[in-house]
Amino acid sequence: MRGVLLLGAAHYPELWTSEVFAKDLELMKRIGLNVVRVAEFTWSLLEPIEGRYDFVWLHELVDSYGRNGIRVVLGTPTATPPPWLVKKYPDVLPVDFNGVPARYGVRREYCPNNPVYRTLTERIVRRLASEFRDDGNVIGFQIDNEVHWGEASSWRYCYCPYCIARFREYLRARYGDIDTLNKAMGTLVWSHRFTDFDEITPPKPPFDLYNRSLTIEWLRFRSLSWVEYVRFQASILKEVAPDKFVTTNLMGLYPEIDYYELCRDLDVCSTDVYPKFGADTYDPAFIALIYDATRNMSRNRRFIVMELQAGATDGYGYVSPEGIGVFKLGVSPEPGEIRKWVYQAVAHGAEGVLFWNWRTNCIGKEQFWHGILDHDGIPRRRFNEVEKVFSELYRIGKAVDGTSVEAKTAVLLSYDSLWAADVIERGYYSHSYVGELIKAYKALWLNRVEVDVIPPNSTFESYGVIVAPFLYLADGGLVDRLREFVYRGGVLLLTPRAFTKDEYNRVRIDDTKIQELTGVKIKEYTRLPADSEALVKFTEWSPIMHGMTVRGSSWLEVYEPVTANPIAYTKWSWLSDEPIVTLNTYGKGETIAIGTVLPQDVLTNLVKEILVFKNIAPIIHEDDYDPSIEYYARVMGTGKLIFIINHGATDRKAKFELKNITEVTDLLTDKKIEPGKIELPLRAHDVKILSVK
Numbered sequence: 001m002r003g004v005l006l007l008g009a010a011h012y013p014e015l016w017t018s019e020v021f022a023k024d025l026e027l028m029k030r031i032g033l034n035v036v037r038v039a040e041f042t043w044s045l046l047e048p049i050e051g052r053y054d055f056v057w058l059h060e061l062v063d064s065y066g067r068n069g070i071r072v073v074l075g076t077p078t079a080t081p082p083p084w085l086v087k088k089y090p091d092v093l094p095v096d097f098n099g100v101p102a103r104y105g106v107r108r109e110y111c112p113n114n115p116v117y118r119t120l121t122e123r124i125v126r127r128l129a130s131e132f133r134d135d136g137n138v139i140g141f142q143i144d145n146e147v148h149w150g151e152a153s154s155w156r157y158c159y160c161p162y163c164i165a166r167f168r169e170y171l172r173a174r175y176g177d178i179d180t181l182n183k184a185m186g187t188l189v190w191s192h193r194f195t196d197f198d199e200i201t202p203p204k205p206p207f208d209l210y211n212r213s214l215t216i217e218w219l220r221f222r223s224l225s226w227v228e229y230v231r232f233q234a235s236i237l238k239e240v241a242p243d244k245f246v247t248t249n250l251m252g253l254y255p256e257i258d259y260y261e262l263c264r265d266l267d268v269c270s271t272d273v274y275p276k277f278g279a280d281t282y283d284p285a286f287i288a289l290i291y292d293a294t295r296n297m298s299r300n301r302r303f304i305v306m307e308l309q310a311g312a313t314d315g316y317g318y319v320s321p322e323g324i325g326v327f328k329l330g331v332s333p334e335p336g337e338i339r340k341w342v343y344q345a346v347a348h349g350a351e352g353v354l355f356w357n358w359r360t361n362c363i364g365k366e367q368f369w370h371g372i373l374d375h376d377g378i379p380r381r382r383f384n385e386v387e388k389v390f391s392e393l394y395r396i397g398k399a400v401d402g403t404s405v406e407a408k409t410a411v412l413l414s415y416d417s418l419w420a421a422d423v424i425e426r427g428y429y430s431h432s433y434v435g436e437l438i439k440a441y442k443a444l445w446l447n448r449v450e451v452d453v454i455p456p457n458s459t460f461e462s463y464g465v466i467v468a469p470f471l472y473l474a475d476g477g478l479v480d481r482l483r484e485f486v487y488r489g490g491v492l493l494l495t496p497r498a499f500t501k502d503e504y505n506r507v508r509i510d511d512t513k514i515q516e517l518t519g520v521k522i523k524e525y526t527r528l529p530a531d532s533e534a535l536v537k538f539t540e541w542s543p544i545m546h547g548m549t550v551r552g553s554s555w556l557e558v559y560e561p562v563t564a565n566p567i568a569y570t571k572w573s574w575l576s577d578e579p580i581v582t583l584n585t586y587g588k589g590e591t592i593a594i595g596t597v598l599p600q601d602v603l604t605n606l607v608k609e610i611l612v613f614k615n616i617a618p619i620i621h622e623d624d625y626d627p628s629i630e631y632y633a634r635v636m637g638t639g640k641l642i643f644i645i646n647h648g649a650t651d652r653k654a655k656f657e658l659k660n661i662t663e664v665t666d667l668l669t670d671k672k673i674e675p676g677k678i679e680l681p682l683r684a685h686d687v688k689i690l691s692v693k
């Protein structure tokens, strides 16, 4: 994969005639496409009858791609079990809480914990890998497709006998004996003291009704079920075809599987991104967050975009705890938007971009999920735009190769906290974990610094500033690592409800290690009424935000300092004049605790002052801040590529200064630019890349 970016699309030639396939290949060559992902939904072709395989057609396809200089990523076809399989082995179907199995007819109609499905998976995956292990045109395998419970099974949980049995085994392995579990989980509440693991049944939504400790374990187990299923397939693929890379395509920031764990053993991480799916507008910062998380989900920071939106998305029905809903047909990407999405991915470290898909389907399902080509296959606006960006990337590929994103700041993404706050105690708070995560990320991103979005089991060594939003549930190991991070000189920014729960999702009290880290005890807290705001008055001597008064909402916790200095006091009803923001010096670093939910602009300003305080320089310096322009950088040695992306739908002028730079080249035009203060005109959705030294 080194040397040139992977540029491609998902392709479904099995749905079209051989004449169409021949035309597709011609157009693929014209556009400079160098990779396709194929076959991930073709089990009923590869194994039309149980035990009878047909790989001839797929070999012919792969050969055709190869003759045209196109490499292939093969999908393992397990996302779509064929009808014969479900008819013969109906207990592979996911089962709802009442014991009713899902009906066949959509996709993903299987439970990854089902032993028969594991056997059938192994057979087809082993066969696929054996068929293509010596085929030089195949560069890698994608495991399944967007693994999760859903679509076929409402509410995204499986209560089949295998899941329940494995859940009990998971608990036995984790707790050892039932008394230990009873003690850890506080099962005496409501008289749930178990005498045996086989008395345990998993909870269901609304999870709020159930034991908190048991429920967090059920959510961890659900995630682990997919982690183990992906590892199961990965081990077969690596055993049979060790030379091919193995990946699985993630769904952006899908909250139900710990993607850091899911990707831990994969060669490269990949994700699917549809900025305009299900909404008329989107926040480019959220797309940036997905990339900065995906890069860190990868064990080696390598990732590709396996599916990038190529045209308007289809409508889509869904089942949620609130009922049945549907996403409207998408709004088509504006001119320049597709090219911009490609560059945003590359700016954040992507080593390749594949579109979904090549040609818009006419049949079956997803008939209006638009590809690079429309239904009729005639090259139009979107095709021309992809052709343009692909040709540009070929031209600049060498300059991009070997560069990487290096971040001195990070945001902590804790799935445990997400599940504890947003899933189990859904609706308890006026703010959500995911909302606060996005806000924390944006507070850094808007300040023009590179950001890593990292899991709690990181070492934190390379960062100067870590923002840990709504860190509701934290285990002792995380507390220790955060202490070490601050002790050796880092700045840790905490928002309300940090460390509320321990690893068993129990409320924590009197933890001296946390008190040393934060320097405070929580004196009193309250949820704020919907129409109420708390004033936050920073002191004149505060090193950040000094003398400023801002407003918080949703939550108020006031602190009793132990070693910390209050740097802001609140004004709100009976809690007026109590410390609400504190700064604790611990070792060489500082912990800042904020006791209310701040709006985006205030948090962004506060983070800006922390970055100045820590001498973390922005990628560029600007007098007139333009929030519609994104700046992001990839570095190698002393050189740097600065991506300047206009996310606005109008023409802008990027005005900024580069300090300590002697040489600036516009990478796309090869023109030299005078260093220092720079002005660059940017059309709507336009992108410039500066190579600087």
Ligand SMILES: [Zn+2]
Binding pocket: 094, 095, 111, 112, 113, 114, 158, 159, 160, 161, 162, 163, 164
């Ligand atoms: Zn199951």
